[in-house]
Amino acid sequence: MEVTSHSDERLNISHWTERTDLAAAFRWTARLNMHEAVANHFSLAVNDDGTQFLMNRNQVHFSRIRASDLLLLDANDPDSMQGPDAPDPTAWGLHGALHRNCRHARCVMHVHSTFATVLASLADPRLPPVDQNSAMFFNRHIVDDCYGGLAFESEGERCSQLLSDPGQRVMIMGNHGILVIGDDVADTFNRMYYFERAAETYIRALQTGRKLRTLSDDIAEKTASEVEEYTDQAERHFSELKSILDAEGSDYAH
Numbered sequence: 001m002e003v004t005s006h007s008d009e010r011l012n013i014s015h016w017t018e019r020t021d022l023a024a025a026f027r028w029t030a031r032l033n034m035h036e037a038v039a040n041h042f043s044l045a046v047n048d049d050g051t052q053f054l055m056n057r058n059q060v061h062f063s064r065i066r067a068s069d070l071l072l073l074d075a076n077d078p079d080s081m082q083g084p085d086a087p088d089p090t091a092w093g094l095h096g097a098l099h100r101n102c103r104h105a106r107c108v109m110h111v112h113s114t115f116a117t118v119l120a121s122l123a124d125p126r127l128p129p130v131d132q133n134s135a136m137f138f139n140r141h142i143v144d145d146c147y148g149g150l151a152f153e154s155e156g157e158r159c160s161q162l163l164s165d166p167g168q169r170v171m172i173m174g175n176h177g178i179l180v181i182g183d184d185v186a187d188t189f190n191r192m193y194y195f196e197r198a199a200e201t202y203i204r205a206l207q208t209g210r211k212l213r214t215l216s217d218d219i220a221e222k223t224a225s226e227v228e229e230y231t232d233q234a235e236r237h238f239s240e241l242k243s244i245l246d247a248e249g250s251d252y253a254h
Contacts, residue, residue, distance in 0.1 A: 015046045015054060019067035021185035022054055023252040024242045025109070028189070030062035034113035034196060037061075040177075041091035044185060045099055045106045051075040053099045058088040066254045075100040093156035098181070101157070104166040105181040107188040112177035115199035125172050129220035130205060130212050133198035136227045138220035141170035141195075170195055190234035 013019065022044050029035050029042075040062070043055040054070045056062075071087055073080050075096045081089065098105045119125050125143050129135040144162055148155045163171055163181060169191060171179040178195060182188030205212055215223070227233075245252055 013068055014072065016067065018044055018046055018054060018185070019070050020253040021238070021242075022070060022107075023065050023067040024238070024245055025185050025189045026056065026062040026065040027245060027250060027252045028241050029109075029111065029192075032193070032196075034111050034192070035062040036112040036177075040111045041088065041095060042109045043091075043095040043099065043107070046072070050099050050103045050106060053095065055087055055091060055095055058086065058091070066251055068254060090156075093154075094159060094179075095156075097156035097160040098163065098179075101160040102163050102181070105163060107182045107185050109180045109182075109188050109192050110177065111180075111192065113192075113196045113199075115203050116172070116178040116196050117176075118203050119199045120172050120174055120177055125174060127172070127195075127198060127202060128212070129215040129223070131198070131201050131215075132223060133194050134202055135215055135220040135223035136194055137170060137198060138217070138224045140168060140224060141172060142168045143172045143174060144176075145174045147173065147175040186234045186238035190237050193237075 022042060025042060026035075029040075038059045038061050041056055043053045045051070045053045052072065052074050054072055056065055057069055057071055060069065071085060073087065073092075073096070080086065080096070081092055086092075094110060095108050098108050119127060127134050127137055127141060129138045142162060144159065146158070148158065159171070159173070159179065163169075163179070169181050173179055178192070180188055180192040180195065182191055
């Protein structure tokens with residue numbers, strides 16, 4: 001009996017490297033308990049203008065997503081919502097609008113992770129620079145105070161307009177988790193990971209009831225700029241995560 005090798009199977013599926021990276025991000029997000037049932041979505045642009053993108057299938061748990069499972073969609077094709085493989089309507093509304101309107105948003109990750117969502121639920125949901133991690137996001141996140149319900153097409157279009165500035169790469173969606181964008185999967189996952197860690201530190205500091213010690217604007221900006229110039233950190237972080245999955249025999253890259 002002739003056996004088809006795993007490498008042979010890859011030849012029949014486009015954008016394999018991008019698929020494996022995105023699948024690994026789903027697996028680690030589930031492992032970190034930053035997912036929410038089957039409700040959240042990641043996407044990754046695969047053409048020059050960003051309108052063709054990979055995204056998870058409708059209602060599949062992050063811990064089970066494989067590279068070959070990902071949908072390849074076109075933000076300019078309204079027929080994408082037709083047929084048995086149609087994506088979740090809210091995923092299409094939000095991610096389709098972002099890939100259509102924000103060319104710099106190569107990768108988009110939306111989660112309802114615990115501490116970022118707690119932050120989004122506060123009357124003042126801004127993240128102040130109280131430590132090194134939170135300083136990374138100084139003047140680099142925005143707050144959407146106009147939550148308009150589930151992210152169907154009109155809500156997705158509205159949200160996409162708020163991320164037109166390439167310098168703003170995290171949106172705290174008031175009452176609705178966070179939206180993180182980046183240059184690729186490693187860049188975006190790293191940013192999402194550190195934002196959740198920063199939000200956790202801030203929320204836990206608030207829980208002490210004691211006065212916070214906030215960094216000055218000058219030091220916060222200096223720290224954020226230094227992190228941006230700290231090359232390869234996101235890539236090394238993500239490469240290590242994939243190596244762990246590979247060593248465990250995960251099927252994410254199938």
